[in-house]
Amino acid sequence: MPTVSSEELAAAAGVNSAKLRKDFSYLGSYGTRGVGYDVEYLVYQISRELGLTQDWPVVIVGIGNLGAALANYGGFASRGFRVAALIDADPAMAGKPVAGIPVQHTDELERIIEDNGVSIGVIATPAGAAQQVCDRLVAAGVTSILNFAPTVLTVPDGVDVRKVDLSIELQILAFHEQRKAGEESAAAAADGAAAPAARRTPSTDQGPDGDVPAVMPA
Amino acid sequence: MPTVSSEELAAAAGVNSAKLRKDFSYLGSYGTRGVGYDVEYLVYQISRELGLTQDWPVVIVGIGNLGAALANYGGFASRGFRVAALIDADPAMAGKPVAGIPVQHTDELERIIEDNGVSIGVIATPAGAAQQVCDRLVAAGVTSILNFAPTVLTVPDGVDVRKVDLSIELQILAFHEQRKAGEESAAAAADGAAAPAARRTPSTDQGPDGDVPAVMPA
C-alpha cells in the first residue's frame, strides 16, 4: 500500500507539516501512525471534499479574445468542468464554432442555463456589460460567478463571485518590485554577481492569496 | 476641495472603516478630522505607494490563445504597464504582429530583457515549457513573474512568482457550490420562491483572496 508522510507532503508543497496534518484531520482523513497516509484514499477524500468527483457544467459569456482562450483551454475539463455553452451578444458570432462548440446568442441564455442545470457562470464581456450579464445569470439560476471584467459585481446573498483581475496581479508584482529597488543599499553586498543559483525548493506562496505585506512607515 | 470620509469609502468597498483608516495611516496619508480625506491627494499617495506612478515594461512569453488575449488587453496600459515585447518559440510566428506588436523569437529573449530593462515577465506557455522559460527569464534579470501555466515554478530567492490558476478559481466556486447544496435542509424555508431581489451593496470579498472556509467536521 503506497503511503506518504505529512513530512514528505509538506516538504513538497513548501508548507509546515503540522498545518498539513491539522488540515487533514478536519477532513477526517485518518492516517496510520508510524506509517503515514494511504495515498489513494487521501486523494479520494480530498477530491470528494473539494467537489472534484462530480462534474460541473459551466457557461462562458463573452466570446472575445479572453472568452475564446478560455473555451480553448483544456485544463478545465481535466478538473471536472464541462463547458456547457458559449454565449455572446454579437449576432455575427452566433453558430460559429469556437473550440468545437457553437456560440449561441444571448437571447438563449436563460434557456441554456435552465436546460443544463448550470450553476457556475464565467463572465468575459467588456466591463460595461458585466453587471447586466451577471443579473441575467443570477436570475436564471446561476449561483457562482467567475468574473474577468474589471468591475465589482453586485449580487444577492447566496451568490458567490470571484473576480480575477490580471492588472491587479501585475500591480502586486510591481509593488514588490518597487520594494526591492528601495532596498538596494542594504542588500547590495549580500549576493555577489547575480548567477541565479538553483534553489530546489518550490518557492512558498505563489498563489493569489492576499499576501501584500503591511505598509509600515519606512 | 473634494473629500471623502473613511465611512463612505468603506461602504463603497464593503470593508470596515476602521481598517481603512488604519491602512491609510500607515501611508502617512493625513486626512482632516471632521472632514475626511482630500480625494486627489489620497489618490496620488496610494498610486505612488503602489508603484502606479512609474510604468513597468513587461514581456509576455508564449503567444498562443491566452498570450494573444493578454497582448490585446488594454487594461494593462491603463494601469501603467507597457508590453515591451511578445516572445514565442514557434518560428512561424516570428515577425507576425499581435495587437500591433511583432512577435519575436525566443532566441531574442535575453537581449530584449536587457535592452528594455524588463523586470516583470508573464509566462503563457504550455506547462512543460514554463520552468525552462522561467529559468531563462530569471537568468536574464527578471525578478517578478506572473505564471499562467499550471505548474509550480522553482525560483531563486528574491524572485517573486504569482501563479494564476483559473481551474482553481473554478474549483473554489464549485467547492462553495457543493456546500450550498448540502445546506438545503436548513435553508429551505428561509427564502421563498427565488426572486433574486436587488441587494445594492457590493458583495464583500470577491477577490482572489484565500477565503476558503475551514472544513470543520459536519
Add this chain to the structure above:
DNA sequence: CCATCTTTGTGCACGCGTTCACAAAGACAT
C-alpha cells in the same frame, strides 16, 4: 509479548490582522 521507533493527532501559545471604542483634532456656526 515486549521494546523500540516512526508518525499521527492535537492542546497550547504565539503573532498578526481586524474591529471596537474613544479621545483628540479641527471645521463651522454663533
Add this chain to the structure above:
DNA sequence: ATGTCTTTGTGAACGCGTGCACAAAGATGG
C-alpha cells in the same frame, strides 16, 4: 472666542490561522 458636531487616528481587545511540542497510536522486530 466658545461650543457643537463630525471624522480622524490609534490603543486595546478579540479572533483566527500557524507552528511548536508532545503524548498516544500503531507498526515492526526481537
